[in-house]
Amino acid sequence: MAAKLVFLGRLEDLAGTGELPVQPGPLDQVLAMLDPELAVELLGERIRMALNGALLAETGGIVLADGDELAFLPPVSGG
Amino acid sequence: MADVRLLGDPFDPAAELAAFTATHPESGGVVSFLGQVREGDGVEALELRQYGPLTLPGMERLAHAAQARWALDGLLIVHRHGRMIPRDPIVLVAAAARHRRDAFAAADFAMDHLKSDSWFWKREQAGGQWRWIEPRTEDYNDRARW
Numbered sequence: 758m759a760a761k762l763v764f765l766g767r768l769e770d771l772a773g774t775g776e777l778p779v780q781p782g783p784l785d786q787v788l789a790m791l792d793p794e795l796a797v798e799l800l801g802e803r804i805r806m807a808l809n810g811a812l813l814a815e816t817g818g819i820v821l822a823d824g825d826e827l828a829f830l831p832p833v834s835g836g
Numbered sequence: 837m838a839d840v841r842l843l844g845d846p847f848d849p850a851a852e853l854a855a856f857t858a859t860h861p862e863s864g865g866v867v868s869f870l871g872q873v874r875e876g877d878g879v880e881a882l883e884l885r886q887y888g889p890l891t892l893p894g895m896e897r898l899a900h901a902a903q904a905r906w907a908l909d910g911l912l913i914v915h916r917h918g919r920m921i922p923r924d925p926i927v928l929v930a931a932a933a934r935h936r937r938d939a940f941a942a943a944d945f946a947m948d949h950l951k952s953d954s955w956f957w958k959r960e961q962a963g964g965q966w967r968w969i970e971p972r973t974e975d976y977n978d979r980a981r982w
Binding site for chain 2: 766811826
């Protein structure tokens with residue numbers, strides 16, 4: 758099993774993929790394995806996160822477990 | 837009472853509106869808004885991306901909020917995702933009510949929120965190049981009216 762990162766909008770282009778399987782663990786360790794440029798973008802203040810489909814109000818101290826899906830959501834531009 | 841759909845394939849807004857209106861013979865007013873892919877500015881295609889766990893549930897919450905706020909007989913929200921070309925319908929909102937003001941307000945409210953805080957990401961293709969569209973300040977201002 759693994760955890761999964763999901764990249765929406767322009768983050769998908771930056772990551773070069775819409776989904777990325779990662780080793781479970783604390784988020785800072787997960788991000789440390791990524792391209793630093795991507796990691797910086799993912800932590801941008803306009804990027805929101807959803808863990809297993811639920812929006813996170815507080816993004817500190819996240820630890821990904823097996824099967825978790827963490828989505829990175831840039832500002833929306835719909836309609 | 838609300839009909840909320842997120843579609844990956846083209847839809848026929850006239851047929852949707854006719855069916856919705858026929859379902860609400862008791863309503864004195866039906867207000868609808870259709871958004872379509874603009875022709876011009878060299879735009880060749882538009883793509884809307886959604887996120888399964890958030891996008892449709894958010895649209896359903898928006899419909900409930902509109903129904904709680906205005907006296908509606910029915911509310912229809914049909915929204916595309918995926919790749920579209922100029923003239924393709926993107927979104928259809930229709931509100932049916934006994935009196936027109938409730939229908940106008942609910943449709944306006946729904947559109948402002950679909951534009952500014954629904955979970956869609958948009959990119960346009962022009963000259964063969966795709967470009968992600970950032971939210972516009974006007975969209976946030978429109979939402980703040982409510």
